[in-house]
Amino acid sequence: MNAGHLALVAGEGALPLEILKAMIKKKAPPPKVYLLAENDAPYLEEGIAVQKIANPMAIAMILAKMRLMGIRRLMMAGGVPKKNIYSAEKLDRGAKSILSSVQDRNDHSLLAGVVKYIEKFGIQVMSYEEVIPELLAPEGYIAGPIPDAEQLQDCEYGLSILRVLLPLSFGQSVVVSNRAVVAVEAMEGTDEAVRRAASLSAHGILLKGMRADQDRRYDLPVVGVQTLRNMADSGLTGLFIEAGSVLLLEKDAFLQEAERLEISVTGVATCRFL
Numbered sequence: 001m002n003a004g005h006l007a008l009v010a011g012e013g014a015l016p017l018e019i020l021k022a023m024i025k026k027k028a029p030p031p032k033v034y035l036l037a038e039n040d041a042p043y044l045e046e047g048i049a050v051q052k053i054a055n056p057m058a059i060a061m062i063l064a065k066m067r068l069m070g071i072r073r074l075m076m077a078g079g080v081p082k083k084n085i086y087s088a089e090k091l092d093r094g095a096k097s098i099l100s101s102v103q104d105r106n107d108h109s110l111l112a113g114v115v116k117y118i119e120k121f122g123i124q125v126m127s128y129e130e131v132i133p134e135l136l137a138p139e140g141y142i143a144g145p146i147p148d149a150e151q152l153q154d155c156e157y158g159l160s161i162l163r164v165l166l167p168l169s170f171g172q173s174v175v176v177s178n179r180a181v182v183a184v185e186a187m188e189g190t191d192e193a194v195r196r197a198a199s200l201s202a203h204g205i206l207l208k209g210m211r212a213d214q215d216r217r218y219d220l221p222v223v224g225v226q227t228l229r230n231m232a233d234s235g236l237t238g239l240f241i242e243a244g245s246v247l248l249l250e251k252d253a254f255l256q257e258a259e260r261l262e263i264s265v266t267g268v269a270t271c272r273f274l
Contacts, residue, residue, distance in 0.1 A: 006031040006126070007071045010050070015222060017042055018249055019077055032071065036080050041180065058082050059114070060094030063121045074118060075126045076111075076218040081143045085110070107218050115217070127217040128247065135251055136220075139243035142265040143258035151205055151238040154179055157263025157273060158207040158240065159268065170214040172221050175236065190223075191230050198234035205238035206231055207236075207268075210245040224249030225257045232261045240262030243267035 008201040010016030016033075020043075025032060028240055033043065036237040043050045053062060066074070084090060085099060098113040099105070113127040115125050129136055134255040147155070161184075165171055171185035175197040182204055194206060223239065223246055231239060240256075244267075248254050258265045 005068055005072040006075070006131075007069075007073070008032070008035055008075045008077065009034050009036060011076075011080045013037075013078045014224070014249060015247070016077040017046065017048075017250075018135070019132050019143055020048055021046065022135055022251075024133070027227065031183065032069065033076065034066075036091070037078065037195070054229055055090050056080055056086070056117065057095040058092045058146040059117065060092050063094065063123065064138075066123060067121055071123060073124050073126050075128070075131060076126075078218045098133060108215075108219070111215065111219065115215070125217050128220055129216065129244070135247050135249075137223075137241045137243050137246045137267040139267045139269055142241075142248075142267055143255045144264040145262055146238075147238055147240075147266055150178075154205045155207065155238070155240045155266070155268065158205065162207055162209050166209050166214040169211045172211055173206060173208040173268050175201075175206050177201040177206050190221075190227065194227075194230045194256050201234045201235070203237060205240060206236050207240045207247060209242035212221075216245070219272045220245060220247050222249050223254070225244045225253050228254065228257045228261055228263050231263055237262070238264045238266070240268050243269050 008016060008019065010033055020030070020033070020042045033050040035052045036056045037045065040050050040052060078240060080264055085095070085105065094117060098110070102109040102113040128208065132158050148256060154176045157179040158174055161174050161176070161181055164186065165174060173183060173185040173190045173193060175183040182201045185193040190208060197204065208221055208223060223241060228239070
């Protein structure tokens with residue numbers, strides 16, 4: 001991969017920096033980082049140079065400059081505040097073109113519109129698995145204790161629920177205990193679904209996979225250290241995640257925390273779909 005031809009558009013959250021750390025660790029050529037987040041301190045602390053983007057809605061201008069820099073490949077990671085699309089004075093012709101091309105303004109429609117517009121500039125949007133496959137959950141045992149018979153039975157039952165849930169595209173995870181559904185994730189997100197489960201059951205497992213409407217290039221589910229801590233607080237002792245479709249955030253720390261909290265973590269081939 002030619003370093004001069006790869007860029008990372010880094011939004012809010014920990015994922016962009018984790019991607020960069022993974023690339024540094026394996027001595028991959030570093031991408032040019034275009035930072036949409038306000039805080040550049042975490043990047044500077046790691047010795048990573050960034051170019052801050054003052055107006056994320058100046059999309060045509062940003063892409064034109066990328067082309068001049070020789071960028072032909074691009075990764076996207078992290079969030080961008082949706083409020084930006086409601087600031088008319090910030091929208092350039094690219095942003096206006098994207099907004100007029102989408103049927104609605106939900107996150108997935110907007111991201112799909114952005115990707116189509118990027119590709120018009122001759123820039124390929126790269127998938128995580130093309131650049132940092134080592135951060136994707138492998139199939140089989142990952143960390144913590146080996147799953148026991150009860151957990152495996154709950155997993156088998158939970159997968160039957162996920163195979164129905166994920167194509168509906170409103171949630172990524174389900175909490176199961178004693179072969180019964182305790183909580184199903186919706187708009188609140190995985191962490192809140194786990195906390196809600198604690199009020200209904202003292203133990204169980206969490207299963208998480210990729211929704212049908214998610215794009216593998218830029219929108220994969222994530223689990224991390226905080227996921228494990230929330231599970232431990234809620235009495236959940238097993239985490240079953242879709243192999244090849246869930247990112248392990250802060251992977252080394254995640255593996256250590258699973259051991260410390262004695263949470264079994266397993267990658268399962270689940271859900272592409274029945």
